Amino acid sequence: MAIARTRSSAPVLLLTFLCFYAIIIPSNASPDDFPQCLSGSIPSQLVFAQSSPSFTSVLVSSIRNPRFFTPATVRPLWIVTPTNASHVQAAVACGRRHGVRLRVRSGGHDYEGLSYRSQRPEAFAVVDLSSLRAVRIDERSSTAWVDSGATLGELYYAVAQASGGRLAFPAGLCPTIGVGGHLSGGGFGTLLRKYGLASDNVLDAVLVDARGRLLDRAGMGSDVFWAIRGGGGESFGVVLSWQVRLVPVPPTVTAFRIPVAAGDGAALDVVARWQEVAPALPEDLFIRALLQNRSATFESLYLGTCDALVPVMGRRFPELGMNRTHCREMSWIETVPYFFLGSGATVEDILNRTTSLSTYAKMTSDYVRQAIPRRAWDGIFGKLAQPSAGLMILDPYGAQVGAVPEPATPFPHRAGVLYNIQYVSVWSAGGDGAAHIEWVRDLYAFMEPHVSSNPREAYFNYRDLDLGENVVGVDNISSYEAGKVWGEKYFVDNYERLAVAKAEIDPDDYFRNEQSIPPLVPGN
Ligand SMILES: Cc1cc2nc3c(=O)[nH]c(=O)nc-3n(C[C@H](O)[C@H](O)[C@H](O)COP(=O)(O)OP(=O)(O)OC[C@H]3O[C@@H](n4cnc5c(N)ncnc54)[C@H](O)[C@@H]3O)c2cc1C
Ligand SMILES: *[C@@H]1O[C@H](CO)[C@@H](O)[C@H](O)[C@H]1NC(C)=O
Ligand SMILES: *[C@@H]1O[C@H](CO)[C@@H](O)[C@H](O)[C@H]1NC(C)=O
Ligand SMILES: *[C@@H]1O[C@H](CO)[C@@H](O)[C@H](O)[C@H]1NC(C)=O
Ligand SMILES: *[C@@H]1O[C@H](CO)[C@@H](O)[C@H](O)[C@H]1NC(C)=O
Ligand SMILES: *[C@@H]1O[C@H](CO)[C@@H](O)[C@H](O)[C@H]1NC(C)=O
Numbered sequence: 001m002a003i004a005r006t007r008s009s010a011p012v013l014l015l016t017f018l019c020f021y022a023i024i025i026p027s028n029a030s031p032d033d034f035p036q037c038l039s040g041s042i043p044s045q046l047v048f049a050q051s052s053p054s055f056t057s058v059l060v061s062s063i064r065n066p067r068f069f070t071p072a073t074v075r076p077l078w079i080v081t082p083t084n085a086s087h088v089q090a091a092v093a094c095g096r097r098h099g100v101r102l103r104v105r106s107g108g109h110d111y112e113g114l115s116y117r118s119q120r121p122e123a124f125a126v127v128d129l130s131s132l133r134a135v136r137i138d139e140r141s142s143t144a145w146v147d148s149g150a151t152l153g154e155l156y157y158a159v160a161q162a163s164g165g166r167l168a169f170p171a172g173l174c175p176t177i178g179v180g181g182h183l184s185g186g187g188f189g190t191l192l193r194k195y196g197l198a199s200d201n202v203l204d205a206v207l208v209d210a211r212g213r214l215l216d217r218a219g220m221g222s223d224v225f226w227a228i229r230g231g232g233g234e235s236f237g238v239v240l241s242w243q244v245r246l247v248p249v250p251p252t253v254t255a256f257r258i259p260v261a262a263g264d265g266a267a268l269d270v271v272a273r274w275q276e277v278a279p280a281l282p283e284d285l286f287i288r289a290l291l292q293n294r295s296a297t298f299e300s301l302y303l304g305t306c307d308a309l310v311p312v313m314g315r316r317f318p319e320l321g322m323n324r325t326h327c328r329e330m331s332w333i334e335t336v337p338y339f340f341l342g343s344g345a346t347v348e349d350i351l352n353r354t355t356s357l358s359t360y361a362k363m364t365s366d367y368v369r370q371a372i373p374r375r376a377w378d379g380i381f382g383k384l385a386q387p388s389a390g391l392m393i394l395d396p397y398g399a400q401v402g403a404v405p406e407p408a409t410p411f412p413h414r415a416g417v418l419y420n421i422q423y424v425s426v427w428s429a430g431g432d433g434a435a436h437i438e439w440v441r442d443l444y445a446f447m448e449p450h451v452s453s454n455p456r457e458a459y460f461n462y463r464d465l466d467l468g469e470n471v472v473g474v475d476n477i478s479s480y481e482a483g484k485v486w487g488e489k490y491f492v493d494n495y496e497r498l499a500v501a502k503a504e505i506d507p508d509d510y511f512r513n514e515q516s517i518p519p520l521v522p523g524n
Helices: 010-024 031-039 055-060 084-099 151-163 179-185 222-227 264-282 305-317 333-342 347-351 374-384 398-405 432-448 480-491 495-505
Strands: 047-049 079-081 101-105 122-127 137-138 143-149 202-208 238-243 253-260 286-293 295-302 328-330 358-370 391-396 419-428
Touching: 010 305, 010 480, 031 047, 031 079, 047 055, 055 079, 055 151, 055 295, 084 101, 084 122, 084 202, 084 238, 143 151, 151 179, 151 333, 179 238, 202 347, 222 495, 253 264, 264 286, 264 295, 264 374, 264 391, 264 419, 286 374, 295 305, 295 333, 333 347, 358 432, 374 391, 374 432, 419 432, 480 495
Parallel strands: 079 122, 101 122
Antiparallel strands: 047 079, 137 143, 143 238, 202 238, 253 295, 253 328, 286 295, 286 391, 358 419, 391 419
């Protein structure tokens, strides 16, 4: 098709042919020639080899989890820090020509570090998008274009500034998360029940594909545009920017945080009740539960005033004993530091991109479709009281997130889901990491009878390689069949359609990692 369309112009045809040739035909050039190839298109100060004095500081700049920054970690051979789209296109063209795979990093928050490290030895480069982070807001149409390298904090801040606090964006709680990974993998926070996932609010995107083409929504086609809104970006190319729908928020919202101590099973009673109440509440009211050390803390955001909230709580969830003294009225943007950064943090603090390397972490996730019986919570809280225990975060679904039909986006955890569980274990240097990781694995096994099954669903953005890894066949392509083990947990019936979209845009499986979507040619 491409050749047919350019037939009228001989120079264009020749150029097209040459590009095609250069990209498709493997040459005998080696990975060592990758930087030389880049030098024609990318200023040398934007490319860091392992021998560069700045390599380590650039690599570590957005690493959150020091588990993936050890002497044994398989690191990139190069880091490329593009400042415009043509640099990314050049990285893809040179990577393909010289047998260097690319891993794309936006905010570096991947729970398994797959944006900057590999499980096995591999010649790869990181394309770090942190210099591509403009946010352009069109207040009139309540939309914005945001580059992948922006953080959620930068996006939230810009939206609040431009709209005088009238608009917001529904996405995750942690302000240093990158837009690129978060929007391509789903993304949820306190606005989830009213406005759905971050990925549900994407209107357009710009992608560099495995042939180095720069494609918008129309150019990439409906299957790929569907896929990058929840199926993960890394399988389909490099998403440079996203057009998103902004959402209205009232000038005053109300937050609360209520701890319920273990007491005589008091925390268990309230948590057991929460399971039925929270997913059925009005969409303006989000109440999550954090379980730790035999007690529970309920955190809430209500899109309205304290006066309006108190009677709703009295009617719908009297067991929590919420009253006016718990209300914290503020603007929506102030809730971002309130929920994630703790007391004393200011709105400006959400612009701080610096991450700390002090906390090691292991996470995994589940979905609950049937309330867990009161008697089972005794055993679960017993696990939370063990040595090396971490915490469980329960995020309620229902309302708008459940109203989207399952095939409409790759994210399948919709109607019927009561809540998401995130199991979290964190420790600091010198801590017994093995014991913390084992606690998560043991609790995950223990929870099996209580959570979704066939498949046991998991949230892609809470990536866990324990769920499975790709197997690369003799054809040098990840196996679709083997990928079902983890793929159907994240995507259920949407896994197959993701694999078909992958085959359309990247049949050679150039963009891949341990949990990227394998290509499936329909009929094969
Ligand atoms: C402290 C913390 C708090 C979190 N809180 C929440 C939360 O409240 N809600 C929630 O939903 N999630 C949350 N997450 C999970 C988070 O949404 C995911 O880890 C997300 O993928 C991170 O995006 P990133 O750009 O920072 O990550 P990266 O590590 O840069 O990327 C993640 C994956 O996406 C790929 N990728 C990144 N950018 C692009 C791109 N531009 N094009 C193509 N592929 C790309 C990477 O190759 C990698 O495979 C949290 C994570 C952390 C560490
Ligand atoms: C990108 O930057 C390069 C310099 O590295 C410049 O030559 C090129 O014109 C820029 N491309 C675009 C699309 O801005
Ligand atoms: C595997 O495929 C990649 C590109 O998709 C290519 O660079 C590499 O040379 C291939 N390796 C083998 C062993 O064929
Ligand atoms: C757990 O709670 C007990 C009793 O309330 C307290 O003594 C202990 O310090 C707590 N442990 C942690 C890790 O918070
Ligand atoms: C509000 O609830 C707290 C306990 O959470 C209680 O100490 C306080 O007396 C209550 N205040 C009112 C006015 O009911
Ligand atoms: C930014 O965050 C880092 C890590 O949490 C912290 O050490 C630093 O002081 C913060 N910088 C500013 C200017 O607040």
